[in-house]
Amino acid sequence: xxxxxxxxxxxxxxxxxxxxxxxxxxxxxxxxxxxxxxxxxxxxxxxxxxxxxxxxxxxxxxxxxxxxxxxxxxxxxxxxxxxxxxxxxxxxxxxxxxxxxxxxxxxxxxxxx
Amino acid sequence: xxxxxxxxxxxxxxxxxxxxxxxxxxxxxxxxxxxxxxxxxxxxxxxxxxxxxxxxxxxxxxxxxxxxxxxxxxxxxxxxxxxxxxxxxxxxxxxxxxxxxxxxxxxxxxxxxxxxxxx
Numbered sequence: 001x002x003x004x005x006x007x008x009x010x011x012x013x014x015x016x017x018x019x020x021x022x023x024x025x026x027x028x029x030x031x032x033x034x035x036x037x038x039x040x041x042x043x044x045x046x047x048x049x050x051x052x053x054x055x056x057x058x059x060x061x062x063x064x065x066x067x068x069x070x071x072x073x074x075x076x077x078x079x080x081x082x083x084x085x086x087x088x089x090x091x092x093x094x095x096x097x098x099x100x101x102x103x104x105x106x107x108x109x110x111x112x113x
Numbered sequence: 114x115x116x117x118x119x120x121x122x123x124x125x126x127x128x129x130x131x132x133x134x135x136x137x138x139x140x141x142x143x144x145x146x147x148x149x150x151x152x153x154x155x156x157x158x159x160x161x162x163x164x165x166x167x168x169x170x171x172x173x174x175x176x177x178x179x180x181x182x183x184x185x186x187x188x189x190x191x192x193x194x195x196x197x198x199x200x201x202x203x204x205x206x207x208x209x210x211x212x213x214x215x216x217x218x219x220x221x222x223x224x225x226x227x228x229x230x231x232x
Contacts, residue, residue, distance in 0.1 A: 049222035102160035
């Protein structure tokens with residue numbers, strides 16, 4: 001199975017400041033045939049199910065604020081929140097869907113400093 | 114509005130069985146792959162299983178292969194997960210998730226149903 005490793009495990013950022021979460025896959029999740037990275041990011045707030053934020057590594061899901069952005073290719077990816085808001089406090093997960101057997105990163109908890 | 118609603122969770126003894134259900138509405142169920150994802154209390158997300166649109170193709174995580182069976186009834190717009198030989202480590206919230214199109218993988222999540230395995 002493809003192993004997904006996120007860093008850091010937790011992050012405390014001041015309101016209005018930038019937050020960056022990294023995600024590394026144990027093998028490339030880039031499909032050469034369509035040049036797409038099969039990598040998604042999810043946000044999970046306390047007591048709620050996860051919510052899809054980003055797919056294909058950098059495409060924002062409809063309704064997701066533009067302060068959220070995804071980047072990277074191959075095995076190294078990042079989720080950036082350009083200006084942290086109080087409502088962004090959550091755990092964020094990366095996930096690969098390159099392989100039939102999906103795998104998630106361990107999650108990164110984002111808090112307000 | 115797209116909705117997936119899980120049911121069937123509860124308290125079960127080790128070695129027991131349970132069948133989870135997921136009622137789907139607001140979309141053409143028989144055109145979508147469906148997944149189960151679980152989350153142990155205070156822990157991260159773990160993918161469990163998926164099934165294709167007509168039920169002919171299924172995949173499982175190693176940790177559940179041989180004990181869990183995913184199935185669907187497209188006439189009833191319902192997804193199932195039969196869980197056998199339950200272990201304490203199967204204790205988790207089980208989410209039913211729609212597999213999206215056009216690059217979106219897990220695009221709609223239910224609220225989840227809690228399975229507790231304890232003697």
